Amino acid sequence: MERMDQTGPVCGALNVSVLTDRAAMEAIADDWRALEQRCEGGLSFFQSYMWCHNWAAHFTGAAGGPRPFVATVWCGGRLVALWPLMQSGVRGALFRMEALGGTHTQYSNIIIDPDFADLAEPIADKLLAALFDAGDFDVALFEGVPDGSALATMMARANSGVTIRNAASLLDLTGFVSADAYVAGLGKLQRRNRNRRRNHLARHGALQFSVLWPDEPAFAPTLYQALQMKRRWLTETGRLGLGLSQPGFGDFLTGLEGDRDSLSGACLSVLKTGERIAAVELGFLHGGHYYCYMGAFDWDLCEASPGKVQMEMTVCWLIDNGIETYDLLANPAGYKESWSNRTVGLSTYTITPSWRGRFYARGWVATARPALKRGLEALAYRLRRLTTLTQGIGCIVLLA
Incomplete structure (x- = not known):
């Protein structure tokens, strides 16, 4: 296969x-x-080397645990496409192929060199062949695939099933020349x-308000404090956080890279009231795109909405630093919805070669898992309300 045009390189097979x-991942870093x-950009931060290698360093390698499966396509010694996956489960029980990073990875995608866009179909065929050559897997599960992405196009080519629809909320910052212009453009009620x-x-x-980077001494302890805040919020609101509760998650996050000069990688937006941390947001900068990965706030200050105040300051900082x-x-x-002005549709795709995979995709992923999550959250909320009511009755009894 040969290719040459006015802008791209010559390519062989x-x-x-x-x-x-x-x-092997480190060898092609x-x-x-x-x-x-x-x-x-292209909603591909979670396919970056920094994210994937760091995740693999913390969560793969143990017996019975997930194993990296990073499919790469090369042309004339140049890396032109990459699809970071992982194998998990047990052959003969339920063997899965899924995005590297599992529940921690927010967007499933592939990276394709734009110089090779006209070879997107043969590249997709090569990647799909690598997937099917992996062996007798039961289900390939790809969650959070952006509409119009290279992976969505490839999944349509593979005739994969769509089990769940979702959406991501985004605020386009390109229309604001400055943070002051952004604030001035808000409605009167919003500003008030x-x-x-x-x-x-x-x-x-x-x-x-300040922004911390991983090479600063305060980064790691502030991030661990944010995780404690987030876990308390989950408890107080009766929500589930499976990825948040995974052992080693904090160590994984503190191991991420970030650079102030290039405005890339991990950073923490920190809002203090005096010397007290009121709210923290962990975000990732990649190609002019900021991913709001985790927000947390001091629950004892919840009536003052510290998280929303921090979000506004973060947005203003991003605008003034040219983030899009x-x-x-x-x-x-x-x-x-109140913080965004556009959305991107997301889909969960499944490829199910076996009856076990079809049962898992249709019975668990599409039906039982969402219902169980809703039921557990509703139960946790009712139990929390019951606990609050019981405490209130106890106070009345004590005061009587």
């Missing part, structure tokens, strides 16, 4: 290589990072509410 351990830079929240929170101490998008990720919610 497309060759596939599958990486099945961290050492420079090629992987170079491919990312050529692609720039945001000023009221700031003033209310400031009663607890002067507001201070503030991405609130999947699962629509009322508060996300």
Whole structure:
């Protein structure tokens, strides 16, 4: 297969290589990072070398645990496409192929060199062949696939099933020349509410906003404190956080890279009232796109809405630093609608060669799992309300 045009390189045959351990991933680190830079964005942060290698370092390698399966396509010694997957489960029981990172990975995608866009179909065929050559898997599960992405196109080519529809909420920042212009463009009621929240929170101490990077001493302890805040929020609101509760999750997050000069990688937006941390947001910068990965706040200050105050300050910081998008990720919610001006549709795709895979995809992923999650959250909320009511009755009895 030959290719040459006015803008792209000469290419011979497309060759596939599958990486099945961290050492193999490390061996192509420079090629992987170079491919990312050529692609720039496209909702592909969770396919970056930094994310995938760090996740593999913390969560793969144990007996019976997930194993990397990174499909790569090369042309003339140049890496032109990459699909980070992992194998999990047990052959003969339920053997899965899924996005590397599992529940921690918010978007499933592939990276394809834009210089090779006209070879997208043969590249997709090579990647799919690598998937099916992996062996007798029961189900290939790809969650959070953006509409119009290279992976969505490839899944349509593979005639895979769509089991769940979702959406991500995004705020396009390109229309604001400055943070002041953004604030001035808000509605009168929005500005009033945001000023009221700031003033209310400031009663607890002067507001201070800063952005921390992984090479700063305060980064790791602040991130661990944010995880504690987030876990308390889950408890107080009766929600589930399976990825958050996974052992080693905090160590994984603190091991991520970030760079202030290039505005890339992990960073923490920190809002303080005096010396007290009121809210923290962990985000990822990649190709001018900011992924709002985890927000947390001091529950004891919840009536002052510290999280919303921090979000506004983060958005203003992003605008003033030339970032194009503030991405609130999947699962629509009322508060996300008030912070976004566009959405991206997401799909969950499954490929199910076996009856076990079909049962898992249709019975568990599409039906039982969402219902169980809703039921557990409703039960947890009712139990929390019952506990609160019981405490209130106890106080009345004690005071009587």
